[in-house]
Amino acid sequence: MARGFFNVPVAVNEPVKGYAPGSKERAELLATYKTMFHSNIDVPMHINGKEIRTGNTKNITPPHDHQHVVGQYHTADKSHINEAIETALAARQAWSSVSWMERASIFLKAAELLAGPYRAKMNAATMIAQSKNVHQAEIDAACEMIDFFRFNVQYMTDIFKDQPASAPGIWNRVEYRPLEGFVYAISPFNFTSIAANLPASAALMGNVVVWKPSDHQAYSAQVIVDLFKEAGLPDGVINVVYGDPVMITDTCLSSPDFSGLHFTGSTYVFKELWKQIGTNIHTYKTYPRIVGETGGKDFIWAHNSANPLQVATAITRGAFEYQGQKCSAASRAYIPASIWADVRTHLEKQTSELKMGSPEDPSNFINAVIHEGSFDKIAKYIDAAKADNDADVIIGGNYDKSKGYFIEPTVILAKSPTFSTMTTELFGPVMTIYVYEDEAWEASLKLVDESTEYALTGAIFSTDRYIVEKASKALENAAGNFYINDKPTGAVVGQQPFGGARASGTNDKAGSAQNLLRWTSVRLIKETFVTPQDYKYPFLG
Numbered sequence: 001m002a003r004g005f006f007n008v009p010v011a012v013n014e015p016v017k018g019y020a021p022g023s024k025e026r027a028e029l030l031a032t033y034k035t036m037f038h039s040n041i042d043v044p045m046h047i048n049g050k051e052i053r054t055g056n057t058k059n060i061t062p063p064h065d066h067q068h069v070v071g072q073y074h075t076a077d078k079s080h081i082n083e084a085i086e087t088a089l090a091a092r093q094a095w096s097s098v099s100w101m102e103r104a105s106i107f108l109k110a111a112e113l114l115a116g117p118y119r120a121k122m123n124a125a126t127m128i129a130q131s132k133n134v135h136q137a138e139i140d141a142a143c144e145m146i147d148f149f150r151f152n153v154q155y156m157t158d159i160f161k162d163q164p165a166s167a168p169g170i171w172n173r174v175e176y177r178p179l180e181g182f183v184y185a186i187s188p189f190n191f192t193s194i195a196a197n198l199p200a201s202a203a204l205m206g207n208v209v210v211w212k213p214s215d216h217q218a219y220s221a222q223v224i225v226d227l228f229k230e231a232g233l234p235d236g237v238i239n240v241v242y243g244d245p246v247m248i249t250d251t252c253l254s255s256p257d258f259s260g261l262h263f264t265g266s267t268y269v270f271k272e273l274w275k276q277i278g279t280n281i282h283t284y285k286t287y288p289r290i291v292g293e294t295g296g297k298d299f300i301w302a303h304n305s306a307n308p309l310q311v312a313t314a315i316t317r318g319a320f321e322y323q324g325q326k327c328s329a330a331s332r333a334y335i336p337a338s339i340w341a342d343v344r345t346h347l348e349k350q351t352s353e354l355k356m357g358s359p360e361d362p363s364n365f366i367n368a369v370i371h372e373g374s375f376d377k378i379a380k381y382i383d384a385a386k387a388d389n390d391a392d393v394i395i396g397g398n399y400d401k402s403k404g405y406f407i408e409p410t411v412i413l414a415k416s417p418t419f420s421t422m423t424t425e426l427f428g429p430v431m432t433i434y435v436y437e438d439e440a441w442e443a444s445l446k447l448v449d450e451s452t453e454y455a456l457t458g459a460i461f462s463t464d465r466y467i468v469e470k471a472s473k474a475l476e477n478a479a480g481n482f483y484i485n486d487k488p489t490g491a492v493v494g495q496q497p498f499g500g501a502r503a504s505g506t507n508d509k510a511g512s513a514q515n516l517l518r519w520t521s522v523r524l525i526k527e528t529f530v531t532p533q534d535y536k537y538p539f540l541g
C-alpha cells in the first residue's frame, strides 16, 4: 500500500573497476576464480524456489580448458517445464499485485549486492565458463547488470508517471498492468548481464517468468539465481530451467497462458520462434508480446578524412574484444585506398601485441571462443578465405583447439564487397576489410547499407562534418546503434540504449523504458464525478 508519491534513487552508472596489478579487487577476483575453477559446482534448476536435480546432467567446461570439468547442471523433461509454468502462474497473483516499491527494492538491493559481495563471484563465473578476460567480465557481469537493475527501476517510475490529461469533471488515469499469463525468457551465452535482464525486466514490471538460460552460461546463471534470492525475490517469480531448447520452447509456446517472449540470440532461432507463435496464435488467451534482439554484421566505415590510427584502434577493440562474440562486434570494414596502408600498419602492430590464453592471466586480451561448434565454424570460414582467390588472410588465421578453443584475431582482405565473410555473421574474432577507391565513397555507403540483412551496430569515421552528415543520412536504417568516430561496441545502459532493426531484432532497446513498456498492458480508467442522468443532446431541448 503506497502512502506517498515516492521517488526512487537517481540511477547512476556503476564505475568500472581497474583491476590494476597490486589492487585489492584484482587479488580478490583472481582468488575467487581459483576457488570457483575447482569448485565442482552442481547447478540445479529452480522451480518455485526449490532446487530441482534430475540427475540428467551436462558438464560445465571452460572454453579455454575444455577437458577440465568445473561442474554440471541438471536438465529438464517436459514435466519440469509444465511445473515451471504452473508455478509461475500460481505466483502471479501475489507478485502482480504487490506494490511496485517492493519490486523496485528487490532489484535495487540486487544491484548493491552485486556492486559489493557478489561482484567477484559473478565476474569469476563469467571468466571461467564464458571465457571473458577481467575487463570484459567487469563491464558485463558487474557493471552492465548493475546498471540494468538501477536504470530499469527509474524507467519503471518514469512510465508510471506518464498519465493522461483530465477534462473538468472527470479523472483519467492509466495503470500499467503486468501481462496476463507468463513471460518466457530465452537468453544467449555471451552476456551475463543480458541473461539476467531478460527475466528481470519483465519481473520488475510485475510479470512471472520461465527463464531458459544458454547451456554455456549456466555457471553465472547460478550466481544470478543466488543474487536474486538474497535480494528477496519471492519463490516462483522467476523459474529457471535447462535442457533441450526445442522441447522447452514447444512446451512453453503450447501453453494458452504464454503471454510474452523475451529473446536474445541468433536471428534464425528468433524467426523460427516467431513462426511457431504465429502458428499457435488461436490457442493463446492474449496476443503474446514478442521482443527479440538478434544477430548482426556490424560495420566500420571510414572516409579518407579519417585518422588512420583511430580507425585501426576501433577495429582492434571493436572486432576482437571478447573474441568478437559481442552482437555489436565489428566484423566488416570499408576503408578508402588512400589511408589503407596506414590503417594496415597500425592494425598489424596492435594485433601483434594481443596476447591469447586463459582469462586467469589478466594480461591475455584474447581468450577462447565459446564451444567447439563455434570454433569449427569460424575455422572453416578462415580456411575457405585462405583458399579463395578473392581474399587474402593478412593477419592471424591460425587456430588451435587442443586445450581450449583458441582462434587468433584474424583479418581478411576481401577483393569483393560481397565476399562470404563480408556478409555472414561468424560471431568470432574475424574482421573482413574491403578497400574502396576514395572517389567511390558514396557508392561504398550503399554497399554498407545493402550488403547484409542486418542493422544492429555500425560506426563511421571522418573529420569532415559534411561527410559525417551525409553518411549518417545514407546509413539511417543500417544500424540501430550508430557511432560517429568511435567503435561500435560498448553501449552503456542509461546512455546508449541498445538494439537493432531489420534482421537484427525488434529494436525494443534493452535498458530503456521502451523495453519495459512491452511488459505492461495498460488499463485506462475514466471516472466521472457528476454522472449524467439525461440522455438528450443540448440542442434537442
Ligand SMILES: NC(=O)c1ccc[n+]([C@@H]2O[C@H](COP(=O)([O-])OP(=O)(O)OC[C@H]3O[C@@H](n4cnc5c(N)ncnc54)[C@H](O)[C@@H]3O)[C@@H](O)[C@H]2O)c1
Pocket (backbone or CB within 6 Å): 186, 187, 188, 189, 190, 191, 194, 212, 213, 214, 215, 245, 246, 249, 264, 265, 266, 267, 269, 293, 294, 295, 296, 326, 327, 425, 427, 456, 498, 499, 500, 504, 505
Ligand atoms: N542483438 C542483441 O542484443 C544480441 C545480444 C547478444 C547476442 N546476440 C546474438 O546471439 C547470438 C549468439 O548467442 P547464442 O550462440 O547463445 O545464440 P543462439 O541463438 O544459439 O542461442 C540463444 C538461446 O536460444 C536457445 N535456442 C537455441 N536454439 C533454439 C531453438 N531451436 N528453440 C528455442 N531456443 C533455442 C539457446 O539454447 C540459447 O538459450 C548471435 O547471433 C548474436 O548476434 C544478440
Ligand SMILES: N[C@@H](CCC=O)C(=O)O
Pocket (backbone or CB within 6 Å): 144, 190, 191, 325, 326, 327, 328, 329, 488, 489, 490, 491, 492, 498
Ligand atoms: N552492451 C553491449 C551489448 C553487446 C551484445 O552482445 C555492447 O554494446 O557491446
